[in-house]
Amino acid sequence: xxxRLFTPGKIGPIKLRNRAIRSAAFEGMCPDGIPSRSLIDYxxxxxxxxxxxxxxxxxxxxxxxxxxxxxxxxxxxxxxxFKKLTDAVHAEGALASVQLGxxxxxxxxxxxxxxxxxxxxxxxLFGLTLPRKxxxxxxxxxxxxxxxxxxxxxxxxxxxxxxxxxxxxxxSQFLSPYTNRRKDHWGGSFDxxxxxLKRIMDAAREAAGGKMALIVKMNMEDGFSRGMQKKExxxxxxxxxxxxxxxxVLSGGFVSQTPFFMMKGMTPHRxxxxxxxxxxxxTGMIFFSRIMLKQYPYRELYFLEDALKVRESxxxxxxxxxxxxxxDGIERVLGAGFDFVQMARPLLCEPDFINxxxxxPGHVSFCKTCGGDGPCNTCVATMYQGExxxxxxxxxxxxxx
Ligand SMILES: Cc1cc2nc3c(=O)[nH]c(=O)nc-3n(C[C@H](O)[C@H](O)[C@H](O)COP(=O)(O)O)c2cc1C
Numbered sequence: 001x002x003x004r005l006f007t008p009g010k011i012g013p014i015k016l017r018n019r020a021i022r023s024a025a026f027e028g029m030c031p032d033g034i035p036s037r038s039l040i041d042y043x044x045x046x047x048x049x050x051x052x053x054x055x056x057x058x059x060x061x062x063x064x065x066x067x068x069x070x071x072x073x074x075x076x077x078x079x080x081x082f083k084k085l086t087d088a089v090h091a092e093g094a095l096a097s098v099q100l101g102x103x104x105x106x107x108x109x110x111x112x113x114x115x116x117x118x119x120x121x122x123x124x125l126f127g128l129t130l131p132r133k134x135x136x137x138x139x140x141x142x143x144x145x146x147x148x149x150x151x152x153x154x155x156x157x158x159x160x161x162x163x164x165x166x167x168x169x170x171x172s173q174f175l176s177p178y179t180n181r182r183k184d185h186w187g188g189s190f191d192x193x194x195x196x197l198k199r200i201m202d203a204a205r206e207a208a209g210g211k212m213a214l215i216v217k218m219n220m221e222d223g224f225s226r227g228m229q230k231k232e233x234x235x236x237x238x239x240x241x242x243x244x245x246x247x248x249v250l251s252g253g254f255v256s257q258t259p260f261f262m263m264k265g266m267t268p269h270r271x272x273x274x275x276x277x278x279x280x281x282x283t284g285m286i287f288f289s290r291i292m293l294k295q296y297p298y299r300e301l302y303f304l305e306d307a308l309k310v311r312e313s314x315x316x317x318x319x320x321x322x323x324x325x326x327x328d329g330i331e332r333v334l335g336a337g338f339d340f341v342q343m344a345r346p347l348l349c350e351p352d353f354i355n356x357x358x359x360x361p362g363h364v365s366f367c368k369t370c371g372g373d374g375p376c377n378t379c380v381a382t383m384y385q386g387e388x389x390x391x392x393x394x395x396x397x398x399x400x401x
Contacts, residue, residue, distance in 0.1 A: 013246075018051070023344040024057035024099035024217065028070050028386050033069070033070075047092035053097055058101060060072070061149040063113075065112075066108065068384075069110075071111075074149035095159040096159055097161065097162050098153050098160075100161055118133065125292065126256035127281070142196075147203030161214060168222065169255070171196060175193050176193075176227045177227070219233055220306045241315070248319065250303065250310055252306070263345075264298035264374060265377050267377065268377050271381030272289065297374070301324060304322075308337075311336070319342050326363070345367040348390045349392055370391075
């Protein structure tokens with residue numbers, strides 16, 4: 001079978017051996033903020049398993065931007081650990097990227113000792129938090145922090161950075177009219193709401209210095225009526241092309257409002273509640289989880305139609321993500337004009353998924369049906385307390401649930 005997947009491709013200054021990228025999916029493998037042996041081993045195994053590039057997920061640009069104690073933040077102390085990871089990935093012939101972001105209103109003061117911040121002081125159900133409105137000086141400091149984090153990523157040997165501008169984290173909170181209610185030049189009009197992102201792009205581009213690929217993960221829409229809608233999603237994509245992004249990853253959803261929009265499939269209520277350590281939130285979840293955590297039907301390549309609309313609107317390389325579970329699906333995406341395909345759940349289940357579909361083109365990831373009509377998403381619940389784990393890891397036959 002002639003495939004596009006196993007052909008090399010370029011993102012800015014870097015060349016990947018093929019079109020498969022391990023998507024940023026929080027590994028939960030940085031106890032006390034320090035990248036562990038498990039994190040290195042996991043990404044090494046994904047690299048050995050055939051991807052062109054693997055992405056370390058959800059690294060905060062500052063301590064105050066962390067949601068979890070087992071989440072890393074960029075500072076000189078983590079560089080040697082990340083260097084071991086990038087060396088291990090490179091030794092397997094793959095490239096390494098790191099996703100950089102800031103939790104904003106989903107920051108946890110118990111983790112960082114700092115009150116959560118946001119564009120505006122809007123109460124969020126995630127962590128039951130009333131964040132502090134960011135001052136002008138704090139906004140400037142966070143823009144600089146993104147630039148500094150890119151510089152440290154470069155020092156650690158990463159080939160690419162992925163700026164997290166989606167899923168309701170800090171940049172996305174600036175873009176979304178629901179969380180950005182500012183009346184100054186950081187809020188209101190599209191031009192103002194995108195100012196934080198534009199300034200971060202300038203800082204990141206300068207720090208990358210043309211040596212690393214600058215990728216941005218963005219929302220095509222937030223997935224709720226008061227959030228960012230599809231029309232503005234396309235405008236954001238066009239803007240990022242103008243601001244020098246080397247590629248865009250197209251996703252959607254807002255963790256504090258529509259957490260499973262980005263993943264679809266089953267909502268693992270029971271697993272999420274049992275892993276919640278905050279008693280107040282746990283009690284609230286027992287009563288309201290089924291109302292608050294909406295379930296979205298899953299189908300293979302569930303974001304493809306929306307992503308095609310973005311494809312028609314920009315000419316930079318695009319990375320598809322969402323429900324790619326088979327070689328057939330991946331080829332459909334690449335044939336539709338996308339340059340790369342990211343995968344999260346299939347590579348949590350089988351780190352060697354890419355080698356498997358090379359050997360057996362008919363192989364389909366268990367993630368397609370492990371929860372019945374779609375993924376069980378148990379892996380999402382596990383990452384809240386520790387390492388993200390797939391109950392069917394290694395390709396075991398899914399158990400009846
Ligand atoms: C356990 C888990 C953790 C995730 N963590 C992140 C994250 O830290 N950053 C992010 O941008 N997306 C995160 N995602 C979303 C994935 O990157 C991806 O966009 C989504 O799962 C759809 O891809 P898939 O169908 O290949 O799983 C996570 C997904 C899972 C399953």
